[in-house]
Amino acid sequence: MSSNATSSTSSTLPVVLTGDRPTGPLHLGHYIGSLKSRVALQETSRQFLLLADTQAMTDNVGRHQKVTDNVLEVALDYLAVGIDPEKSTIFIQSQVRELYELSMVLLNLVTVSRLERNPTIKEEIRLRGFERDIPAGFLTYPVSQAADITAFKGQLVPVGSDQLPMIEQTNELVRKFNATVDREVLVECKEVLSETGRLPGIDGKAKMSKSLGNSIALGATPAEIKQAVHRMYTDPNHLRVDDPGQVEGNVVFTFLDAFDPDRDAVAELKAHYTRGGLGDSVVKRRLEGILQEMLEPIRTRREEFAKDRGEVLAILKRGTERASAVAAQTMSEVNAALGLNYFG
Amino acid sequence: MSSNATSSTSSTLPVVLTGDRPTGPLHLGHYIGSLKSRVALQETSRQFLLLADTQAMTDNVGRHQKVTDNVLEVALDYLAVGIDPEKSTIFIQSQVRELYELSMVLLNLVTVSRLERNPTIKEEIRLRGFERDIPAGFLTYPVSQAADITAFKGQLVPVGSDQLPMIEQTNELVRKFNATVDREVLVECKEVLSETGRLPGIDGKAKMSKSLGNSIALGATPAEIKQAVHRMYTDPNHLRVDDPGQVEGNVVFTFLDAFDPDRDAVAELKAHYTRGGLGDSVVKRRLEGILQEMLEPIRTRREEFAKDRGEVLAILKRGTERASAVAAQTMSEVNAALGLNYFG
Numbered sequence: 001m002s003s004n005a006t007s008s009t010s011s012t013l014p015v016v017l018t019g020d021r022p023t024g025p026l027h028l029g030h031y032i033g034s035l036k037s038r039v040a041l042q043e044t045s046r047q048f049l050l051l052a053d054t055q056a057m058t059d060n061v062g063r064h065q066k067v068t069d070n071v072l073e074v075a076l077d078y079l080a081v082g083i084d085p086e087k088s089t090i091f092i093q094s095q096v097r098e099l100y101e102l103s104m105v106l107l108n109l110v111t112v113s114r115l116e117r118n119p120t121i122k123e124e125i126r127l128r129g130f131e132r133d134i135p136a137g138f139l140t141y142p143v144s145q146a147a148d149i150t151a152f153k154g155q156l157v158p159v160g161s162d163q164l165p166m167i168e169q170t171n172e173l174v175r176k177f178n179a180t181v182d183r184e185v186l187v188e189c190k191e192v193l194s195e196t197g198r199l200p201g202i203d204g205k206a207k208m209s210k211s212l213g214n215s216i217a218l219g220a221t222p223a224e225i226k227q228a229v230h231r232m233y234t235d236p237n238h239l240r241v242d243d244p245g246q247v248e249g250n251v252v253f254t255f256l257d258a259f260d261p262d263r264d265a266v267a268e269l270k271a272h273y274t275r276g277g278l279g280d281s282v283v284k285r286r287l288e289g290i291l292q293e294m295l296e297p298i299r300t301r302r303e304e305f306a307k308d309r310g311e312v313l314a315i316l317k318r319g320t321e322r323a324s325a326v327a328a329q330t331m332s333e334v335n336a337a338l339g340l341n342y343f344g
Numbered sequence: 345m346s347s348n349a350t351s352s353t354s355s356t357l358p359v360v361l362t363g364d365r366p367t368g369p370l371h372l373g374h375y376i377g378s379l380k381s382r383v384a385l386q387e388t389s390r391q392f393l394l395l396a397d398t399q400a401m402t403d404n405v406g407r408h409q410k411v412t413d414n415v416l417e418v419a420l421d422y423l424a425v426g427i428d429p430e431k432s433t434i435f436i437q438s439q440v441r442e443l444y445e446l447s448m449v450l451l452n453l454v455t456v457s458r459l460e461r462n463p464t465i466k467e468e469i470r471l472r473g474f475e476r477d478i479p480a481g482f483l484t485y486p487v488s489q490a491a492d493i494t495a496f497k498g499q500l501v502p503v504g505s506d507q508l509p510m511i512e513q514t515n516e517l518v519r520k521f522n523a524t525v526d527r528e529v530l531v532e533c534k535e536v537l538s539e540t541g542r543l544p545g546i547d548g549k550a551k552m553s554k555s556l557g558n559s560i561a562l563g564a565t566p567a568e569i570k571q572a573v574h575r576m577y578t579d580p581n582h583l584r585v586d587d588p589g590q591v592e593g594n595v596v597f598t599f600l601d602a603f604d605p606d607r608d609a610v611a612e613l614k615a616h617y618t619r620g621g622l623g624d625s626v627v628k629r630r631l632e633g634i635l636q637e638m639l640e641p642i643r644t645r646r647e648e649f650a651k652d653r654g655e656v657l658a659i660l661k662r663g664t665e666r667a668s669a670v671a672a673q674t675m676s677e678v679n680a681a682l683g684l685n686y687f688g
Contacts, residue, residue: 053684054448059454068683093533096685100444104398104488108405112456115480136459136484137452143480144448147585180406317687339412340397340438343661 016041017154017189018051019093023060027215028079028291029199029208032258034083034158035218041158042087048152048323049083051316053101054093055144058137059128075312077218080302085315091323092316093148100328102147105334107140109176110169115139120165127265146170151327152196153187160194167191181337186330199258204233204251219302222292229288231317234280237249244276259290361386361498361533363394363437366414367404370421371559372635373543373552376602378502379562380424381538385502386431391446392496392667393422397436399488402481403472411526417609421562421654424646429659434542436660437492442671444526446491449678451484453520454513459483490514495671497531504538511535525681530674543602545654548577563646566636573632578624585623603634 018028019036020159026035041047047123051074071092078090093099096254115121121142125134142165149157149170157167174186201214208215216228224243232252238245247253256266269286272278305312335341357495363384364370385391395418400411415436421631437443459465467485469478486509493514501511505566511533518530544550545558552559560572576596577651586682591597591614613630616622649656679685 003641057449058452064524064682064684068686071686091682092686094679095686097441097445100448101441104444104447104481105401107484108402108479111477113476113478113481132457133455134457135452136454136456136487137448139485140451140480170642182409228496313686320687335438338401338408340408340413342412342436342439342657343664 013044013046014155016047016156016158016192017044017050017149017152018047018158019052019148020074021052021056022067022074023056023268024070024210025073025217025219027135027208027210027217029215030077031218032158032196032199033194034081034153035077037158038088039082042084045156047088048154048326049078049088049090050148051090051092053147055093055141055148057094058135058141058144060123062136071316072309072312075316076302076305079305079312079323080218080298080317082301085319089319089326090316091320095320096151096324096327098324098331099144099151101331102151102327102334103140103144105338106143106146106150106173106177109173109180110143112139114169114172115142117199118142118165118169119217120162123162141168143173146173149189150174150186151330152323153330154189155187156192157189158192158194159196164191167301171310176336183337184216185333185337196258200251200254202228202251203234204249216291216295218295220295220299222296225291225295226288229284229291232284232287234283237282238273242276245273245278247274252280252287255287256290259287259294357388357390358499360500360502360536361388361394361493361496362391362502362506363396363492364418365396365400366411366418367400368414368554369417369561369563371552371554371561372420372560375425376540376543376561377538379421381502382432383426386428389500391432392493392498392670393427393432393434393663394492395419395434395436396492398484399492402479402485402488403468405479415652415660416656419660420646421650423649423656423659424562424642426645429663433663433666433670434660435664439664440495440668440671442675443491443495443667445675446495446671446678447484447488449682450487450490450494450517450521453517453524454482454487458513458516459486462486462509462513464506465481467506487517488508488515490517492535494518494530495674497674498533498666499531500536501533502536504542508535513624515624521678527681529677529681540602542601544595545596546572546576546595548593560635560639562639563641564639564643566640569635569639570632572573573628573635576628577630578627582617582624586620587669588620589617589622589624596624596631599631600627600634603638606643 018034020030038049053067053073057064058171060067075090083090105290116139118321121139129297130138145166146169159167171188173186177186198206201212203210203214205212206216216225220228234250234252235246253270256269260266263301269278269283273283362378364374382391382393395415397411397415401408404411419434427434460483465483474482489510490513503511515532518532521530522528541551542550545552545556546560547558549556549558560569564572578594578596579590597614604610613622613627617627
C-alpha cells in the first residue's frame with residue numbers, strides 16, 4: 001500500500017466510483033457525458049475509475065480478446081483527457097479479487113425474480129436478443145456492480161438516468177446486508193446525474209457508438225475529424241443556402257451546443273440558419289475548427305502515452321494495487337461481520 | 345506452499361473432491377455414506393475435503409453463525425474418524441478466494457433457464473419452499489460447486505445418485521469453457537456413486553438428519569447411544585416375543601446390516617426374528633454393543649482434538665493454504681486463457 005493510498009483512506013473527500021466497459025476506444029460522447037466531469041471530480045473527491053472488463057465479459061463470451069485489448073485503449077483515453085493517476089485511482093476490475101468475493105456474498109441477498117424485474121437489465125436483455133437464454137452472469141451483473149460500488153464504500157456514482165435502477169438495486173443490497181449482520185458495514189450511494197444530454201451519433205441516431213460507425217474517437221486523426229464533420233447529418237430539407245434550415249435534430253448544431261464555448265455566436269448562427277442564407281458548409285467549418293482544436297492536445301497526449309505501453313500498464317498496476325487495498329479492508333469488515341474470519 | 349503440497353502436485357494419483365455443508369455435526373449416516381470411504385480414499389488419491397461454508401450460506405442467510413460455528417465441528421468429525429490432514433487436504437471453502445473468481449467466470453457460461461432446469465435444484469427449491477423467491481446465490485450454487493471441483497481439477501467426485509445432475513452441470517461448464525478459450529484448461533470429472541444405501545433415521549424415516557432429531561452424532565456419549573438404540577423403530581406389530589417379526593423397514597436390522605461385521609450372525613438373527621421368539625431388546629442389545637464399540641475411539645479422538653481448537657484451526661489453515669496454492673495455479677491458467685493476465 002502506497003503512502004498515497006493511506007493518506008486518501010483517511011481523507012474526508014467523498015468517494016466517487018465510476019468507469020467504463022472496455023469494449024472499444026472512447027469517443028466524443030464519452031468525453032462530454034462523463035470524462036470531462038471526471039477530470040473536474042478528481043480535484044474534489046476520491047475517485048475510483050473502473051476498467052470494467054469483468055462486467056464486459058458477461059455479454060462478450062468468446063470475444064474476450066476484444067475486451068482485454070480495449071482495457072489499455074480506454075486507459076489511454078483516460079490519461080489523454082487529463083485523468084491524473086495520482087489523483088484518481090484507475091484500476092482493472094478483474095484484477096481486484098475482492099470484487100468477486102463481495103459479489104458472491106451479495107448474490108445470496110437478492111432473489112432471481114428481483115433481478116429479472118430490473119428495468120435496465122430487462123431492456124438490455126431485449127437489445128441483446130437474449131430472450132430465455134440469458135447468461136446467469138449477465139442477469140446477475142447488477143450484483144457485481146453493487147460489489148464494485150460498495151467495496152470502495154462509494155458515495156457518489158455518476159450515471160445516466162437509465163442507470164438509476166442500478167443505484168436502487170445497490171442500495172437495497174446494502175440495506176439487506178447491514179440488516180443481516182446487524183451492523184453498518186456497507187454504505188449507501190447516491191447517483192450524480194449527468195447534466196449534459198446524450199450526444200447523438202454523426203448520423204443523427206440517438207446514440208454515438210463505435211459499433212454503429214457514427215462516432216468520433218478521442219484519438220481521431222485530423223483527417224478522420226474532417227471527414228466525420230463532413231458526413232454529419234444536418235437538415236435534409238435544407239437544400240439551398242437561401243432556404244430556411246432547421247436547427248433541432250441538426251447534429252452540427254447539437255455539437256456546437258456541446259462544444260462551442262461562444263454561446264452568443266452559436267445563438268446567432270442558429271438564428272441565421274433558421275431564417276435562411278447560411279450554408280451547412282459554413283457551420284461545419286466552424287465546428288470542425290473547434291473539434292480539431294479540442295482534440296489535438298488529447299490526441300497528442302494519447303500518442304505520447306501509447307508509445308510506452310509498459311508505463312501505462314505500470315500505472316494500471318499501481319492503481320489496481322491501491323484499489324485492492326481499499327477493497328480488502330471492506331472485505332475484511334464484511335467477513336468479520338459474517339464470522340468468516342476463522343484465521344483472524 | 346509446503347513441500348507436501350509440491351510433492352502431491354506432481355503426483356499421478358487421481359484427484360478426489362468432496363466435502364460437507366457445515367450446518368451441524370456429522371452423524372452415523374455420514375459415516376457409513378461417505379466418511380468411511382474417504383478414510384480409505386486418502387490412501388489411493390489426492391483427496392480435497394471441502395468445508396462448504398460458502399455453499400451453506402446460500403440458504404442460511406441470517407443464520408451465518410450456525411454455519412461458521414459448525415465448520416470446526418465438522419473438522420473435528422473428520423479428524424475423529426481418521427481423516428489424516430497430511431494425506432487429505434481439509435480446507436474452508438470461503439477462505440480459498442480463487443473459488444469466488446472461478447465461479448464468476450463460469451457464471452457467464454450458463455443460462456438462467458439451464459440452471460432452473462437442474463433437477464437437484466428444482467427439488468431443493470421445492471423442499472425449502474423458495475418458490476419464486478429463490479435467492480440468486482442459491483440458483484447459481486451449482487456453478488459455485490463446479491468451481492470447487494474444477495479449481496482442483498477434480499477427477500473423481502463421490503456423490504449420491506441425487507447429485508448426478510451436478511456432475512453433468514460441471515462437465516457442461518468444463519466443455520463450454522475449454523471450447524470458449526480453445527484449449528484444454530479445465531478437466532471433466534466422474535462421479536463415484538456410494539455403494540451403501542442411505543441410512544434411515546432411528547425413527548425409521550428415510551433420512552437421518554440432525555434437524556429431524558433422528559440421528560446419532562459421531563460424538564454421541566454412551567448414554568446418548570444407548571437411548572437412541574432404545575428408541576429405535578422396529579416392527580410395530582411385533583408385540584410379544586413369540587410373535588413373528590418383520591425385518592424389512594426394521595431400523596435395528598438395517599443398522600445391523602450396516603455395522604455388524606458378522607454377516608452370518610445377522611442372517612441367523614433375522615431368521616429367528618422372522619419366525620418368532622426373538623425379542624427386540626435382544627437385538628437392540630447386540631446393536632448397542634456394536635455401536636458403542638465403534639464410536640468409542642471416534643468419540644475419544646474427537647474429545648482429544650476438541651481440547652485444542654487452536655491446533656484444529658492450524659490444521660485447517662495449512663489445508664486451506666495448500667488448497668489455495670492449487671486453485672491459484674488453475675486460476676492463473678484460466679486467466680491466461682482469457683487474456684486476463686495483464687500484469688504477467
